[in-house]
Amino acid sequence: MTLLLVALLVTGGGPAAPRRMAGDAEFARLEYDRSEGVYDSARAVAPDSAQYLWRLARLYVCVGDMAERDKKEETYRKAVAFAGRCIQADSNIAGGHTWKAAALGNIAMFEGSKGKVRLCNEIKQELDHALDLDSLDDVAYSIMGSFYLALGKVSWIERQLASVFLGSLPDGGFEEAEAALRRAIAIAPGIVRHRFELALVLKEEGKTADAIASFRMAAELPTTVASDPRTKERALRMARKLEEE
Numbered sequence: 001m002t003l004l005l006v007a008l009l010v011t012g013g014g015p016a017a018p019r020r021m022a023g024d025a026e027f028a029r030l031e032y033d034r035s036e037g038v039y040d041s042a043r044a045v046a047p048d049s050a051q052y053l054w055r056l057a058r059l060y061v062c063v064g065d066m067a068e069r070d071k072k073e074e075t076y077r078k079a080v081a082f083a084g085r086c087i088q089a090d091s092n093i094a095g096g097h098t099w100k101a102a103a104l105g106n107i108a109m110f111e112g113s114k115g116k117v118r119l120c121n122e123i124k125q126e127l128d129h130a131l132d133l134d135s136l137d138d139v140a141y142s143i144m145g146s147f148y149l150a151l152g153k154v155s156w157i158e159r160q161l162a163s164v165f166l167g168s169l170p171d172g173g174f175e176e177a178e179a180a181l182r183r184a185i186a187i188a189p190g191i192v193r194h195r196f197e198l199a200l201v202l203k204e205e206g207k208t209a210d211a212i213a214s215f216r217m218a219a220e221l222p223t224t225v226a227s228d229p230r231t232k233e234r235a236l237r238m239a240r241k242l243e244e245e
Helices: 017-028 033-041 050-066 070-090 094-110 112-135 137-151 158-165 174-187 191-203 208-218 228-244
Strands: none
Touching: 017 033, 017 050, 033 050, 050 070, 050 094, 070 094, 094 112, 094 137, 112 137, 137 174, 137 191, 174 191, 191 208, 191 228, 208 228
16 A cells, blocks of 8 residues: 655644744755754754654655665654654644554555554554544545555455454445545645545546546646655556556
């Protein structure tokens, strides 16, 4: 479950706000090393600030998306650690739960079957918590869409085997995936990931014309995270392939 994620820029008042804004600005410019430096310098003064901790979780998810394969898991686990510290410092910040779910979704790629089932339930819990805290969290809705897309690909037999040998999987599938992604798009229509993931769902549902349109829309949107150009290239390839079939 590849999760190619978007900035969640939150600013607040108080003396730390200018540093947060500076780090967010570097993040938006895709200057991830500089963004990390700003956040780290701020954490030297306030090491347990939840506002910096969730931002570092977000940063490491985005860095992990662009890392070489042998560096990905390590980077995503750093994101989980920062998100966990954020939740420990302040469990009422949606970003900690959202980006923990994002990082765990990527770590699932490196786990065996039992580990995937365990993470599947943990991811769902984190996303539910994030959306309870912030009903306009488009990133959480987008990840939820990818989550249900993955569940939709699990056959009934595989579900039964999982429940017997590994533990039960959450309910849901393509219908829930489409609803979650359309909600993400309604909140933030200009995000590449939301459109691309919706196109994947529409393709699985056999809605070929709609999938092609969504892939092409994704390819035309502006870049907001470093992985977007790669996603847009993939969107165009998939649109062309569907058009040729």
